[in-house]
Amino acid sequence: RAKHDRMIECIPAVPNAFPLIGNAYMLLGDSQDTFELIRVYSYKSNRAGGILRFLIGTQQFFIVTNPQVAHTIMNTSLSKSYMYDFSLNWVGRGLFNTTASRWKQQRKLLNPAFSQKVIDGYLDLFNRNAENLVEALSTKCGTGGFDVVPVLTDMTLENICQTVMGLPAETMKTVVDDRYTHTAKTLLDVLITRLQKFWFHSDILYYFSSLKKEENRLIKIAHEITWKVVRHRKTMLQNLPSVHGTDQEPNRLSFLDLLLDWHAKGHLSEAQVKEEVDSMLIAGYDTVATQVLYTLIVLGSLPDVQEKAYNELQEVFGSNSAVTKEGLSKLVYLDAVVKEVMRMYPTIGALDRRIDQDIKFDNFTLPAGSTAFILIWGIHRHPCWGDDAHHFDPQRWLQRRVPADLGAYAAFGLGRRVCIGRSYAYLSMKTTIVHILRRYRVEANLPNLELKFDLLTKPVCGHHISLELRDQ
């Protein structure tokens, strides 16, 4: 214990740690309070040099906002904390949640499904679904403020199901029915409640709670749907052997097909295939929808920025409706806007890692067995971003005023477990934004934006934007 204390004594401690519970009482509250905790401790940690320590019960935790420290932790420790295990009954050990010992093999298996070539093959579909979204939004045009989240999440879920899961547009809705988004959202609420009520961190107390009963009910629905996804694609592939690998089946290396191939060869059980599907669904649709939402809110509040982005995309695409890979690479201003929105409003605002082995830094050593909360919200506002770290300025990306510090930009995570879907996310986000901006002028009110932490950082209850049709 004395050795452990010496290792961390120069890290400032969060005050008021009480016997038995430590600082755990800080977690109490609702999702807005939890976001406020992230925001306030991002600020405090940055003021204290980028690392603080605190206790939950007798367990040692760290808050980290120093980019280099975060980068080192994320490269050294591949294990997530016991809190990720709260989602184990739901998503099992899919890639997002897998253990350090299994991670490398799983990632290696799935990487080919996220190669640039495979992702580029999804562009037609992203275009089609974004065009449908723009059509659906026409009923909202000129009617004042409305919550755009439901239509955005519908589209991003369709994108995931029709690309990485290989479900055809016509039957997708019968497989992943309307219950999915609501069930996933309510399950996230259950997880966050367990996180906040620290006594439910104990498996025994949680097991007998009404929250656990609710979790079981919701998981049954979620699993019923993901089993349908797996079996539907399996049947499709069995009926389509002749086109497999030909031009008629261009997404041959799609994620689910790869998994089913490994299952057929006896390397994965069907249950493991389903766990990967569960994991990819929760990682891949809500994140993209929320990040597009933040972009619309920011553009809708800064008309000059929106006009600049609009003029650029008009110049590149003119009235041509399909977004192309080559055209997207010329949208340098839009690229800077998206990156800056993700810096200011990272939808994954905090991550954690269990420290696998002692990590030595100049002044302290993080002991094995402790847990680090990596506050991306704070890293993106660290002083290394300059005096204007708290201001939205896409120009910083174009004028190369971006810090060289490793770990300074962490919107897609850091180190070896960085997001496998980031190229996918950029392509689908930009395609969607181009289609919306081309047809509509967006209005929003950034100062009204209130945030909560539902594992993703989200506006408290959607966020109202309004749309005006542009002269075509």
Ligand code: HEM
């Ligand atoms: C804007 C959208 C997205 C954001 C902001 C985002 C962010 C992140 C972050 C921060 C991590 C690191 C988590 C950690 O280290 O604990 C991560 C991991 C991951 N993401 Fe994403 N993500 C996005 C989109 C996607 C998409 C579209 C997919 C799949 C289609 C995806 C699949 C995953 C998976 C499977 C992991 C776990 C990777 C591993 O552990 O090796 N993400 N993402």
